[in-house]
Amino acid sequence: xxxxxxxxxxxxxxxxxxxxxxxxxxxxxxxxxxxxxxxxxxxxxxxxxxxxxxxxxxxxxxxxxxxxxxxxxxxxxxxxxxxxxxxxxxxxxxxxxxxxxxxxxxxxxxxxxxxxxxxxxxxxxxxxxxxxxxxxxxxxxxxxxxxxxxxxxxxxxxxxxxxxxxxxxxxxxxxxxxxxxxxxxxxxxxxxxxxxxxxxxxxxxxxxxxxxxxxxxxxxxxxxxxxxxxxxxxxxxxxxxxxxxxxxxxxx
Numbered sequence: 001x002x003x004x005x006x007x008x009x010x011x012x013x014x015x016x017x018x019x020x021x022x023x024x025x026x027x028x029x030x031x032x033x034x035x036x037x038x039x040x041x042x043x044x045x046x047x048x049x050x051x052x053x054x055x056x057x058x059x060x061x062x063x064x065x066x067x068x069x070x071x072x073x074x075x076x077x078x079x080x081x082x083x084x085x086x087x088x089x090x091x092x093x094x095x096x097x098x099x100x101x102x103x104x105x106x107x108x109x110x111x112x113x114x115x116x117x118x119x120x121x122x123x124x125x126x127x128x129x130x131x132x133x134x135x136x137x138x139x140x141x142x143x144x145x146x147x148x149x150x151x152x153x154x155x156x157x158x159x160x161x162x163x164x165x166x167x168x169x170x171x172x173x174x175x176x177x178x179x180x181x182x183x184x185x186x187x188x189x190x191x192x193x194x195x196x197x198x199x200x201x202x203x204x205x206x207x208x209x210x211x212x213x214x215x216x217x218x219x220x221x222x223x224x225x226x227x228x229x230x231x232x233x234x235x236x237x238x239x240x241x242x243x244x245x246x247x248x249x250x251x252x
Contacts, residue, residue, distance in 0.1 A: 001037050001112050001113050001115075001116035002036070002037065002038040002039065002056060002057075002062070002112070003038075003039045003107075003108070003109035003112055004038075004039075004056075005038065005039065005041055005054030005055055005056060005057060006054060006055055007054060007055050007058075008041065008047065008051055008052040008053065008054065008079065009052045009053060009054070009055060009058040009081075009083065010051065010052035010053075010081045010082060010083060011052075011058075011083075012058060012059065012060050012083065015055050015056075015058035015059055015083075016059060016060070018055060019055050019056060019059070022055070022056050022059065023056075023059050023060075023061075026056060026059050026061045026062055027061055029061075030061040030135065033132075033134060033135065034135075035063065035116075035119045035123075035135045035138060036061060036062045036063065036135075037062065037063045037064075037065055037112050037115050037116050037119070038054070038056050038057030038059075038062045038063070038064055038065070038112065039054065039057060039064075039065060039107070039108035039109050039111070039112045040053040040054060040057050040064045040065060040066040040067075040078060040079040040080065040084055040108045041053055041054035041057065041078075041079035041108060042067075042077045042078065042079065042107050042108055042109075043076070043077045043078075043079070049076075049077065049078060049079050049080060049153065050080050050081060050151075050153045050154035051079075051081060052079065052081040052083065053066075053079045053080065053081055053083050053084055054079060057083075058083050061135075063085045063086065063115070063135075063139060064083060064084050064085045064086070065085065065086050065087070065088055065108060065111050065112040065114075065115045066078040066079065066080050066084050066086070066087050066088075066090075066108055066111060066158065067087065067088070067089070067090025067091060067106070067107065067108045067110065067111040068087045068088065068089060068090065068091070068111070068149065068160055069089075069090075069091040069092075070089075070091060070092070072147070072149060072160060073149070074087065074149065074151050074153070074158070075090055075091050075106065075108075077106070077107065077108075078090065078108055078111075079108070080151060080153070080154050080156070080158070081154060081156075082156065084156075084158055085139070085158075085159070086115055086142060086143075086146070086158070086159050086160070086161050087111070087149055087158050087159065087160040087161070088111040088112070088114035088115045088118075088160070088161050089110070089111060089114055090106060090107055090108055090109075090110040090111030090114075091106045091110075092104050092105075092106055093105055093106065093110035093111075095110065114161070115161055117163075118142065118161050118163040118166065119138055119142075121163060121167060122138050122141065122142070122163075122166055122167065122170055123138070125167045125170040126138075126170050133170075141166050141169060141170060142159065142161055142166055143159050144169070145162055145165035145166040145168075145169050146159035146160055146161050146162050146165075146166075147159070147160045147162055148160075
């Protein structure tokens with residue numbers, strides 16, 4: 001998460017040409033699957049905030065973040081343009097004070113850490129279901145689940161991050177699990193919850209009969225589900241962190 005910069009750019013090519021060494025460093029970090037974010041910049045005078053964003057936020061492998069206020073409108077000070085990637089809260093944010101305690105501050109430097117926190121949460125959510133999401137995948141997920149904010153000043157629309165929807169979407173990704181099950185009861189647990197309506201999609205409807213007991217969190221009770229189970233015991237999907245149990249009447 002970077003809160004620094006200079007200039008004002010609406011072209012990645014010009015931005016790279018002006019800061020080649022910074023671009024090389026950013027590309028090296030991106031090559032290690034590090035997600036790099038940069039503040040889009042703040043107006044400090046009479047400049048046109050819609051003319052572009054700061055460097056290094058304008059570099060190809062930096063995700064730029066602008067600021068919105070409590071009314072979900074772009075902050076008047078926030079630089080913007082066609083290179084701006086996301087919006088996050090940046091007005092009146094409680095922050096650490098230099099001499100101790102806390103204070104309220106505004107700026108894209110307040111918005112960018114919100115986006116960095118969202119990325120960290122998404123990385124954790126995807127890792128817990130056995131996935132290693134790339135920076136591009138996380139960026140696509142944030143765009144797909146965010147709220148589009150129209151900006152009359154630039155005539156453009158930008159995505160305000162919605163971390164709740166992004167995590168819910170990440171948790172809903174279909175994953176495959178394989179277990180060696182034995183005759184009788186088998187206990188299985190997963191790291192992330194999935195909605196009850198998806199419970200029938202967890203197992204492939206092939207092979208031996210089985211009885212599944214799962215926990216219905218909305219009703220706080222255990223329920224049964226009967227279907228077919230493949231001999232190789234491959235599960236499709238994810239289920240409750242409280243676990244489930246599978247009963248196989250015949251050995252596999």
